[in-house]
Amino acid sequence: MDAEHRESLEAGTSPDLSAEDRALGMDQPISRRDFMNGMAYTAAALAAQGALPWSRAGATSLPSSSPLSSTGLTGQTDKANGIMHAVRDGLLKPTAGASTGEVFDLVVVGAGISGLAAAHEFRRLNPAARILLLDPLADVGGHASRNEFQVGGKTLIGYGGSQSLQTPSYFSPAVRGVLSSVGIEPKKFEGYYDGAWYDKRGLGAGIYFSRAVYGQAATVRETDTAAGWVNKTPLNAQAKRDLIELIDAPRDYLKGLSTAEKRARLAQTTYREFLLKLAKVDPQLVTYFQDSTREYFGSGIDVVSALDAWANGNPGFEGMNLGDQPDAAMSPSGRLIATDPDEYIYHFPDGNASVARLLVRSLIPASLPGKTMEDSVRARLNYGQLDVKGKPVRIRLNSTAVRVRHLGSPATARQVEVTYADAAGMHSVVAGRVVLACWHRVIPYLTAELGEAQIRALRDQVKVPLVYTNVVLRNFEALSRLKLSGVTSPGHFWIGAEIDFPVSMGGYSFAQKASDPVILHLRRIPGGKPGDEAREQFNTGRAELTRLTFADYERQTRNLLGGALSGAGFDPARDIAAITVNRWAHGYAYEYMRPDDAFWPGGPLPITAARRGWGRIAIANSDSGAYAYAHSAIDQGVRAARELLGVTAGPAISDFPGPPRTKLDFFKR
Structure with a gap:
């Protein structure tokens, strides 16, 4: 969406909108937060070799107050990604940059x-250490992102990315520590989590069937048995x-x-094949279930195995005698791990953004x-305190690392040079040690010190693209009348929309009356052509994500809610x-x-070779565990x-991927 159109929307005008758009409210003066569209930013900024995407004219200073409620860019924006995209495409050749004169231990x-x-x-382990953290985003936490809203004199807090502390029973001693x-x-x-909030209001899960997909629109509330609600749907x-x-x-x-033979067969059969070839269901149910696995595996049923779909909670397996632990997965060590033994309630109002904020407070x-x-x-996080000269720990935002190299042979060097780019150009600092906590696929662009085998292993990890949208409703009276906590929407642009977690803590109170404002959380995990390998689908989905404008997301949002709640x-x-779209191209x-x-699960796993450190450099990120x-x-x-410190003692960590994601209690409402 260009600036002129955005301003016209904010002002409540837009003569170019269709009658349908006006009915949806695309011309209403609400709080909108959006993204720059596509790759236009990078392409324009790097039209010629040597042109930098951080010209002084376009530079913005880091605010001393929170950027969370300001309009503008949110998530992984083109501005934040543009520098590394330029490095990737050969349009920007990193050099040493001007030395800042700074020397850090890490x-x-x-x-x-x-x-x-x-x-x-x-x-x-080293309390006197001087540490610098660099990040291209305008906020700390990476995907652990916080959204704030002011509606009707109330502050509403939502999560824009990493959602919850799932299954504390799995936490290693190190994580607990x-x-x-x-x-x-x-x-x-x-x-803090009000587990009775939905029951007290008689709210339950619903399904929205859109007219565009099923020929007839319907919103149906689920009941304990399928026989109680399926016949109300527009399915054939x-x-x-x-x-x-x-x-x-x-x-x-x-x-x-046998049970073992069934498990082996289901592991080699996609859930789509299971439905069509084994259960022999009507093909319309492929459309109905296509995205049912996407939130937990990033892929649809054309990619996810029937065995994993069983662990995910998809139906069709209870009569197959698959064993006593239907929600179990096998770890690489051969140990059975029960999936999700804990309730899904370990959630701050801003999701895991609070985990990041508390880590920042400790540093x-x-x-x-x-x-x-x-x-x-x-x-309120004071951004002006994050990068203060002379402080032992500093966090430098809007700063993209572009080159990392040992000053000498990695085997004997005592220091590592790190070059980063910000609004003023390229700069270099020196470190005794370095942790690369960026994405795996970025690392080969940062250094020339890796062998081909490790580079291949690093490139095996392809991030799942996702869009998390928070929509503030002035009240939830329509949901209350329909007795719904939210809806899934099979076949629609959005996977679904649910009322946010009912968490009240620290003086923050969740909505109590139907007349109170509330946040709805919408999700989309864009994919590619059904049947393509998962990693290729992620790349296709990423292209879609960067192509769509805020207006596209807003229109689909209004279409979903207007249709599902129209009754x-x-x-x-x-x-x-208000609407905030948190777009994570690299999710x-x-x-x-x-x-x-x-x-x-038997191995060997690519992450084992990918995360191997060298010299004074170590690798750490969620990619290193292949576990999101x-x-x-x-x-x-x-x-x-x-x-990096050669420490082998201390609370134990978990260094293998956990069990596959399963259908979460939060989405069973």
């Missing part, structure tokens, strides 16, 4: 949760019968095989007032107060999947810090 490339955890562990040291006590969420008659069977009374679709106490996890919720008097032109770490990854969870990011950060 430089961390990346100020996400893994980078912050690495700095935290390094400083625990890090969280405890910054004041996070997971057990307290049992009091055979699809209804097949769906009821799959959910309520599935047959043994591999009758005659730079002056940046965030308070001493507890509760008082951090409403506290309760919801008016998208009147009832939407979550890729988790190994059957049947594409033949090496999983905050506790894995912390484990990898701790591991990297210990590697």
